[in-house]
Amino acid sequence: xxxxxxxxxxxxxxxxxxxxxxxxxxxxxxxxxxxxxxxxxxxxxxxxxxxxxxxxxxxxxxxxxxxxxxxxxxxxxxxxxxxxxxxxxxxxxxxxxxxxxxxxxxxxxxxxxxxxxxxxxxxxxxxxxxxxxxxxxxxxxxxxxxxxxxxxx
Numbered sequence: 100x101x102x103x104x105x106x107x108x109x110x111x112x113x114x115x116x117x118x119x120x121x122x123x124x125x126x127x128x129x130x131x132x133x134x135x136x137x138x139x140x141x142x143x144x145x146x147x148x149x150x151x152x153x154x155x156x157x158x159x160x161x162x163x164x165x166x167x168x169x170x171x172x173x174x175x176x177x178x179x180x181x182x183x184x185x186x187x188x189x190x191x192x193x194x195x196x197x198x199x200x201x202x203x204x205x206x207x208x209x210x211x212x213x214x215x216x217x218x219x220x221x222x223x224x225x226x227x228x229x230x231x232x233x234x235x236x237x238x239x240x241x242x243x244x245x246x247x248x249x250x251x252x
Contacts, residue, residue: 105222108231112239113216118250120204120213124180126249127200127215134161136245142169150174150183172198196221215246 116123126132133139142157150156154174160167168189176184181202186195197220205212217239223231 104224106225106228107220108223108228108235109218109220110232110235110239111216111218112236112243113214114243114247115205116213116215116247116251117210118213118247118252119211120180120202122250123202123213123215123246126246127202128179128183130156132249133158135249136242138162138242138245150177152176194222213250215243217242 126136130141133141138161139158140161142159152174156172156174157169158172159169171188173186173188173195174183175186175197176182182200184197184199187198188195197218199216199218201216201218203214203216205214219235219239221231221235
C-alpha cells in the first residue's frame with residue numbers, strides 16, 4: 100500500500116553479541132521461546148515441523164495479554180541458522196508489515212560472536228512517520244536487548 104497518505108517506513112537495528120551463533124539461532128528460531136525475546140505468544144497449535152515458506156502461525160502480544168489482537172505471521176523465507184523473513188498481517192484491510200531477522204557469525208582468533216540484524220518494513224500514514232519510526236526502532240532495540248540477555252553468559 101503506497102499512496103499519497105502512506106509511506107513505507109524501514110527501520111533497522113543491529114548488534115554484535117558475545118554469543119555463539121548456534122545459541123542465538125536456538126533462541127530466535129524456537130517458537131516456544133518467542134516470548135523471551137519478541138514479546139509474543141503463540142496462539143493455538145504450532146506443530147513440530149520446521150517452518151516452511153508460506154506457513155502461517157498466529158501470535159498475540161504478551162504485553163497486552165487478552166486485549167491484544169491475534170496476528171497472522173506468514174513465513175516468507177527461512178534459511179535455517181541464518182535468516183528468517185515474515186509477513187505480519189494485522190487485519191484484513193491493512194498491508195502486511197515485513198519483519199526480517201538475520202544472524203551472522205563473527206569469528207576472531209580466540210572468540211566467536213554473532214551479529215544480529217532486525218529489519219521491519221511497514222506502511223504508515225505520512226503524518227505519523229516520525230512517531231512510528233521512534234516506536235519501531237525502540238521495539239527493535241528492545242528485542243535485541245532481550246536476545247542479548249537470553250544468550251550471553
